[in-house]
Amino acid sequence: MTAPTMARRQLPLLPPAQISGLKPGLADVIEYRKSGLSVNHIVGCPLECGYCVRHLFDNFSMKTPRRLMSDEAAVAQLVNHPYFRPHRTPIQLLNRATDPMLPQVKPHVFAVLRLLDQQGLTNHVLIITRWRVSAEDCAVLNSFENLRLTILVTHSAIDNPAIEPVNSTIAADSLRMLYEHADRYKTVLYWRPIVPGLNDSAEHIERARELSLRAHATVFTGLFFREEIAAYYEEHGLPMPYEGTARRKIMPEDAEQRILDAFDSAKFPGGAPWGTLFRKTSCGVAYAHGEADYNGHYGVRELCEICPPEQIALCAKAWVKPDLEEVTREARALGAVGDVEVNDRAIVVEGLDEPPRYYLQHGFGYQCHDRAKPHLYRQHGRAPIGWEAENGPDTP
């Protein structure tokens, strides 16, 4: 569809009384997540993706985007955030409660990018969309001189319209458009959520593989299937993909293996076995920009087995075990209790929530784990559902 590029009218501000009625987590515009400091000053989305994380914020029914504050105020909150480091901290824009490329939202995304770029900041900025991207949009995205910008296009190809009402061809067209016009920015095929029985057939995998040729990198992940999302599935009579729910994303071993086999068997002569396929978002983003992973996933070596050899070499070179004393000093300053440990995979701390852990992780380029939430061997960042227990080192 050739949707008009101009929004009809400015996105209204949500009245303060309604902002105070939001879940506190949603009203909090800046949130430190694994992929970076996330700016979310616009909430509300008409795209009714059944698996959306807005279920977790009781916000799924808000179909019309609204601003919580001005773009200038949001940028000020970001750059003045205690965990923000110029040129280092990865940034994500509007990845929680709306789609950044909706016609009404897009002008604000561009405004935020301009404000950041004008400050000479070179931080990574990640934008995740499943909506339309036009050639004019690509021109704007190419115009930023300093930021390391990545547009990730979510493409699930789930055929059940009750779960995935947005036609996946929209995302596929956007990816092709972005890739074709990419000059200063990079584009990543964000192939997710992969759900057994819904979009993991051989045809689905082949479609994704073909699409991956129109992206600088491809990242594949499973489904967040938490209680709120399971409740939505139940309420709407949708097929339940799993019996249980989990804190982390679910990516069953069998589906992963079939994906790897398909990518491997179709590799280019002389190409890496799995092409430019990655398990982790930051790995794909870093590869697209020709850099080492900023999350230090190289420490969790079994994640790297599918990465292109030159990328593994790049990550290996950049990955330096940090000095325990320095790590301890920083961790204590953030409030860590108990022993601080630096092992061959990660920094291990106690008593720190996710934001300070990510602050340490992005600062040192080294994984930072909570002793109370261990990442088991071959289960880094994913739920145990769908995985056989295997012998492997007990990792923190």
Add this chain to the structure above:
Amino acid sequence: MVTTVQPIRIGVLGTHSTGKTMLLRRIEMELRAQGITVQRTGRLGKRAAAAGLPKMQHHIAQSTEWIITQGIADEIGAAAQGAEVVLLDRAAHDAIAYFHAALEYRGDTAPRLERERLLTLAATQLPKYHLLLATVLDESVPVETGHDYDPRYRRLVDHHVHQLLDRDDIPHLRVTSDPDNQAHIVEEAVQSCLKEAVV
């Protein structure tokens, strides 16, 4: 701000499980993405059944009248909420088609006066529709599991929907099961709303 005095009304009709609701949901998403306020009505059949009225092949004059009038009330209510676009799932003639199909299915007839009264009631709504979308049955498309439809009745409804529209020259767009056709219809609906809505 609502700048048009009356909302734009788009109605859909067609036999069951032909993608009517999904079509309207897609139009709704597109319009909201443009910042247009939208209300979508629906679930008339289920509500009629809950009210104790027979439906599907058991449709009678009373259930037809209930569905038409309830649909009108829903539309007026949605407009009163300040919606710039009201998506009607379903348009008034849909109930007439279900009624006529049920009569034919049962080999039954209804008094001419009763049929004409209901048809007139449905016709009063026609001037309000900005756009009418009529889905076309494609029996090769599998029906959602869990629905136990009588295929003959489903075909009859499809027949009566299109017969009514064609006989009275009621302007409408035909929506086939072809995804490209559906995408085109969605685009047409959205563009016509964007043209109509005063910025």
